[in-house]
Amino acid sequence: MATASSDLSSSPAGCDLLDRDLEMIPIPTVQVVREGTGFGFLAVNRAYRLAGLGVIADRSPMLALLASRIDAFLRSTDLRTDFDWSIGQVIDSRYYRVTIARPSPGLRDRCQIAFIDLTAQVHTERSLRREMTTDSLTGLPNREGFGDMIEAAQADGGDHAVLVIDLDRFGRLNACLGGLAGDELLITVARRIKGALRARDAIARIGGDEFGILMAVDDDANEATRLAERIQRTLSAPFRLSDYEIGIECSIGIAFGGGGEGDDGVEDVEELIRNAQFAAKRAKSGRQVERYQTHAFTIAREQFAMETALRRAIEERQLRLAFQPICDLASGSIVSFEALARWRDPHGVEQEPSVFIPVAEESGLIVPLGRWAMEEAARTLRWWDEECGGTCGMRMGVNLSAIQMQRDDIAPVVEAALIRHELKGDRFTIELTESAIVSDPDRIAGIMHALKGLGCTLAMDDFGTGYSNLAYLQKLPIDILKIDRSFVSGMLGDRDKIAIVRAVLSLAEALGMKTTAEGIESNELAQTLAALGCTYGQGYLYARPLEAPDALAMIGSARAAATTWSAS
Template identity: 50%
Template structure:
């Protein structure tokens, strides 16, 4: 019994000794040293005592870092002491911080993490503090960002950097206090092609230096594209101040640039947009570029006009709907009779594209320019020619024999430039079995002026097939009388702007008379457009005009109504 009691007493003393704080602290120290030294980065155990933060223990890496500052230890010099103290007083388990040990330029950058330690018999709340040196990583990020947002040739911000800086200032700028100017150097492509890329690069550097000389404090200049620059400026006096900046830019570029042994004069087109508080940095830049597009056309500095952008966006909507309408074959043709003035007979029809979308008629003056700009005029033109030939073939079958009428189809300048018009014509003739002599292709003067050689080859090929060629809207474009001699033109169509109101305008009468005399001298037929009164019809016939069309005779008709009109006219004339 006595021996058993002695053993129990010894075990009790050992248990009490095990709970002694000094012994516990010694054991904890023996356990944490290997743990701390095993960490691959500076680490320490930090406690919150009565006098503030206390360093309980740190590994070798932490001690080296702790001694690095000459004027104090890490916990004394760091700027996260208050945050770490608040963390230890609270209930959180993890705290992440960023710390720069030193100044912004030469200081070391660390990611700091504090993880709460839950201990027994420990004095004060404790955490494990670790520091990860990210100095090299941050330097690499900075260099990469600098490379990503800078133009390597001029050293200016690039498109991304320009937008980034503009976004930063827009947040604090008042409405109307920031303006963006988009610049496009004129003739730069020609200089690059004729002199070389090296001189072109030298020119860009010279231009960048000149533009920088016009900048005020706070203005930002960027190279946003190959030969494009962007500027954003702070303004107080509205658009007038922006235009003054543009004038300074034009003035500094007025003097020739001296490159090697050459003196090259280069100008620029400028588009401007003022921040109205309703857009982001990217949208403001797009607005300036939209104004720049107009400046390239007008030759003057242009300010962004919201209505112009609305129209452009509306055109994109029209383009999308038109593409779907062409693919789904929802367009139709209307046929306007062409009258022989001498006999009054219907001798032909002009096929005109019509488009009705969502119960609304879209006028050709709206969708044809969109089709030409977007390239949709190619499938539209092919469809129109094929549909016109199909209609003419169906009329022949209804009449029981080929009708003594021709069909005129308009061909755009884009078609002449990009499509194989003769092959397209041959395909339509073959598919619908229509004699080529009954087909007239109407070209505008712009189709000829754009590429005279290509136009001449296409027209010769069309004539060799057997079709006739009419020059549409004669007198309204870039009339060149040499074309009338060189090109195989059969008919001159007198634009309705000369015909409408002709009886009350002596100048218009003189112009029409001159065109008719010229056509007669060259052996060409003539068609007057826009004839709306009997008096006009009689006057044109007296002047010697061959054919006419207009609302006096009939508006453009659908296929069935046009056939019925021909039948009535043919019967009446007989």
């Protein structure tokens, strides 16, 4: 074929094609002349006759189908044109590369047409394309094939929605029951989903445990939500795998293309799929169908930007600690300070810990952040001791997150900081949240006992806001319960809050623990808590979080006042 094509184009601009012996050309070739309002044949070669394209002008499908092309060429000044052409039905279609050439610029009523048969090549390419765009396990289109389907829908116009279905627990099931059981589940899931679709909806497997749905949206965008809920109901029935009946839940995200939902409709195929995947990820937390919202994606992008800036801040030690005093409610004296991370971003904006700490936990940056905080707290406490001429008499509270407890070797980190700054373990209070304890009770218990072995005091932070288990309180070496500010703030005017605080205080007393009430902002509240038996207090009544030098000045003032009182 390539030789023939080269031969046809070898003469200058194809001008002497009509002078050639057509029988010497191995590809179907025909000479055509204009006859009145139609066209006729001057000559055809043997390859053309065998091609079955018709050698009688008024019966030739070629002349009937290409008449407009031939007419446009002869009316133009072009010497040659090439284009792709097919003939026949879908099943028995034949594909050609067609070349129309003019014998010479002076001959305006005739041309020579050559047909290079590309049928085998097209079929091969389509077969390879099908293999490339088809999932071998389920026989459904894969991610690439799904993209082709969306492109075709966009070419047809109209609004459409993409649903991404993410199976929950599939990885665990695959690991426990084996790959064959996992494959069987995927095939069955695909069948069930397909049964829930409308006739014009399309399904694809776009990832290991992800399926994609493409659906046309008519007048009601809620059609997509109804379809998603129908799929969830379909998959809620248990699956029979080997000797087990397995329940599978799924998270479904929806994104709109074309006009879509307001400003959220997009045209880029990959962006549309990513949007649906993003919505599916958000759906995991609430187990509800989630529609993609631009503002949610914007927030996620802002969090990634914050992660980048926070990583640099940790590496370059741009964070700092602030210190809030904790006072003995009976005497009013300061007994310790809680170290709190503070960060001013590159734009000079002071970021709230409630904003950047969750980003640090999700990204894993909480481990280096926590190590830095531990080291900085120990360094500051040692500096206070030196400034006070021996010891400042304060303990230092440092928070540990659940993620840090799971991923870091906490006890050696604390021990190294104590040794490096020549501090005893009883100078440190390690504050843990309830979520850290319930995440892995056995492992956390081991860590807590190791910290107790160093002499550290252990406090449970934000008690009552999580998943408290009284068995944990009884078995774990917890010294202090910190009562969350949500129970303390407004307590004097709320009988229910008073009842809760009383219960916590009674529980702590029964277990031999001390208590710290957070969020104290008035003397009346402090006096009430002291009367109820609370040990320590923390809040704006005593001080807001202070910079290290200001905290040292507060320690000095307290020591001076105590000395004056003793002398009197």
